[in-house]
Amino acid sequence: MTTDAPAPSDLAFVPFVSVQNMMRLVQSIGVESFIEGIAAYLEEDFRNWEAFDKTPRVASHSAEGVxxxxxxxxxxxxxxxxxxxxxxxxxxxxxxxxxxxLLAQVDTGYPVLLSEMTMLTALRTAATSALVAKNLMPKGSHTMAVIGNGAQSEFQCLAMKKLCGIRRVKLYDIDPAATAKAAKNLEGQGLEVVSCTTAQDAIEGAQILTTCTADKQCATILSDNMVGAGVHINAIGGDCPGKTELHVDILKRSDIFVEYPPQTRIEGEIQALPDDYPVEEVWEVIAGRKQGRTSESQITLFDGVGFAIEDFSALRFVRDRIKGTPFMEQLDMLADPDDPRDLFGMLQRSSGE
Amino acid sequence: MTTDAPAPSDLAFVPFVSVQNMMRLVQSIGVESFIEGIAAYLEEDFRNWEAFDKTPRVASHSAEGVxxxxxxxxxxxxxxxxxxxxxxxxxxxxxxxxxxxLLAQVDTGYPVLLSEMTMLTALRTAATSALVAKNLMPKGSHTMAVIGNGAQSEFQCLAMKKLCGIRRVKLYDIDPAATAKAAKNLEGQGLEVVSCTTAQDAIEGAQILTTCTADKQCATILSDNMVGAGVHINAIGGDCPGKTELHVDILKRSDIFVEYPPQTRIEGEIQALPDDYPVEEVWEVIAGRKQGRTSESQITLFDGVGFAIEDFSALRFVRDRIKGTPFMEQLDMLADPDDPRDLFGMLQRSSGE
Structure with a gap:
């Protein structure tokens, strides 16, 4: 860089959290505390739900995916x-x-954080599930069944342990290798881990039933006769049109709680129900406006598909927690000429480099 | 990093072009050749217009901006x-x-390029204007008036020189300092530069009239009696509801060409006209499906607001031209566990760092 091309000002830089740095940040805080921290931000944003711009996802579909x-x-x-x-x-x-x-300041439009979100989405999904379960599960819940032992399963277990007091998890996957992987990863995390060979075994004695399977076309992970009274179902797999996990008769026996009805009716379990089927919005329960569980025998169902506000909460948490840490880089992503009208001059002056 | 945490594979990295690297890339190619290169990609994508997913912008409005x-x-x-x-x-x-x-592969959903676009947008806007002007301007055009001498003006001048054969530019801005800045920046670029003190002076003898002013609320930059027959108007400033630059009587005397009518009717000059006012789509002219200019005395008007496909073309050009250059960084933006189901294990194994 020549002396004619001054370094960009601080305004031109956007803090970036890479996958490696996200993992370092999570490790420095601890997985459970990190999830608990996101949950606190989620709770704040759910209470402030009505202030948010809400829109269904902007999707570009192709034969292979979206x-x-x-x-x-x-x-x-x-x-x-x-x-x-x-x-x-x-x-x-x-x-x-x-x-x-990405997060940006509304008053200037300038980005203030760019972050990986593959890891962060798993953490915020677990935080959302646990925050919702805390508000809906039967009192004194201690055991959770986890049907589907893929990338999301361990995060769900630790979130439910930290926020809901779950002490025992019963794992089942159609692929035993997935169960073995999850069981191994959960060693030494303070949970009693039971590996099961059928979904029915896994559900036995559980108050929270988590389904987090993927790549299924309207598969029925739970059938009606498997689910007894007095449980909370946390159905978070199957998050697009044509993907569901629960038999429709379970839905009809449950009180259903969703994030944002216009999106869930397209993507969630309730796509199997009529468009006007009554559902509750979880933010109203968390904000204290609506009652959650009303009896011990009730089946509550969180039909979770993942909503933009949850990502927003997680990004806000990361933005606040990376301050003062080395877990970020500064990206020179915004042009910052000395005179905003002189973009061309900025380009010309860079020519000596 | 411990030996337990292998470095991410190539798939986890996204090439990133910073502002500094974009300027280096532009300098290494030359501004005019860079604009010409984008224009070639634009032409290809305009010819392929019907294959694109097209949607108006997804906007989040606030009191201060959008x-x-x-x-x-x-x-x-x-x-x-x-x-x-x-x-x-x-x-x-x-x-x-x-x-x-950002660009991504549709078949995998994996991002393949992240790039600054403050600088690149100025370049693609100039490339679009010049490509359209080449197809609509009077034969033998040699002089362009530039009303509004802000960040976009110099790029417009060089684009029109390279693609349309413009040899003389006449500059006018309500702020003489902006004109002085643009005139100085254009020194030695092979153009005859005339600084004018009124818009009327600038327009005199020009075949292309470019308006690129900003921050105006329905200001009338050109009034009806200023514009004679046989010109091409390149109206690219004023790109949101409530911002226009031309008197409505000029619109009525012109044949109007736009990028994507649903967006331009909201944001462009034609917001001053009825919703069903007839306009032509520039892609049809560029693809040879519709005639552009039909007589020397006609007034053609490009009501340019900037459309997503133009950014797409510019990003494609950058993606192809950064290959083999040092003008990029590799961002560790995508989690890439050895086993896609084992995100948690990836996080755990990073703990020794």
Missing amino acids: IELMPTSNGEVYGFKYVNGHPKNTREGLQTVTAFG | IELMPTSNGEVYGFKYVNGHPKNTREGLQTVTAFG
Whole structure:
């Protein structure tokens, strides 16, 4: 760089959290505390739900998958997530879902954080599930069944331990190798881990039933006769049209709680129900406006699909927690000429480099 | 990093072009050749217009400005641009518009390029204007008037020189300092530069009239009696609701060409006309499906607001031209576990760092 081309000012730099730095940040805080921290931000944003710009995902569909943008704003901060969903990727050694996200100041439009969100989405999904379960599960819940032991399963277990007091997890996957992987990863995490060979075994004695399977076309992971009274179902797999996990009769026996009805009716379990089927919005329960569980025998169902505000909360948490840490880089992403009208001059003056 | 945490594979990295690297890339190619290169990609994508997913911008409005996402896809490649518009930013020493963009592979959803787009947007806007002018201007055009001498003006001049054979530019701005800046920047660029003190002076003898003013609320930069027959008007300033530059009587005397009518009717000059006022789409002219200029006395008007496909073309050009150059960094933006189902294990194994 010549003396004619001064270094960009601080305004031109956007803090970037890479995958490596996200993992370092999570490790420095601890996985459970990190999830608990996101949950606190989630709770704050759910209470402030009505102040947010809400819109269904902006999706670009193709034969192989979907690429989506999920924007939202609370009037002060704007955020969006880029996320893809390509079920066939796994067969090619790629992630089904990759994601990154951004926060910007509404008053200037300047980005203030760019972050990986593959890891962060897993953490925020677990935080959301646990925050919702805390508000809906039967009192004194101690055991959770986890049907589907893929990338999301361990995060769910630790979140439910930290926020809901779960002490025992019962794992089941159609692929025993997935169960073995999850059981091994959960060693030494302070949970009693039971590996099961059928879904029915896993559900036995559990108060929280988590389904987090992927790559299924309207598969029925739970059938009606498997689910007794007095449980909370946390159904977070199957997050696009044509993907469901629960038999429709379970839905009809449950009180259903969702994030944002216009999106969930397209993507969630309730796509199997009529468009006007009554559902509750979880933010109203968390904000204390609506009652959650009303009896011990009730079946509550969180039909979670993941909503933009949850990513927003997670990004806000990361933005606040990376301050003063070395877990970020500064990206020279915004042109910052001395005179905003002189972009061309800025380019010309860079020519000596 | 411990030996337990292998470095991410190539798939996890996204090439990133910073502002500094974009300037280096432009300098290494030359501004005019860079614009000509974008124009060639634009022409290819305009000819392929019908294959693109097209949607108006996804906008988040606030009292101070707007933040927009502009996504598009041709079925093989997906792209979007993040862009803000905050007219009051200039008064705080910030850019009115900052932008960055991304390309991804449709078949995997994996991002393949992240790039600054403040500089690149100026270059693609100039390339678009010149490509359109080449198709619509009177034969033998040699002189362009430039009303508004801000950040876009010099790029317009060089683009029109390279693609349209313009030899003389006549500059006018309500602020003489802006004209002086543009005139100085254009020294030694092979153009005859005439600084004017009125818009009327600037227009005298010009075959192309470019208006690129900003921060105006329905200002009338050109009034009806100023514009004679046989010119091409390149109206690219004023790109949001409530911002226009031309008197409506000029519109009525012109044949109007736009990028994407649903967006231009909201943002462009034609917002002053009825919703069903007839306009032509420039891609049809460029693809040879419609005639452009039909007589020497005709007034053609390009009501340019900037469309997602133009950003897509510019990003494609950058992606192809950075290959083999040092003008990029590799961002560790995508989690890439050895086993896609083992995100948690990847996090655990990073703990020794």
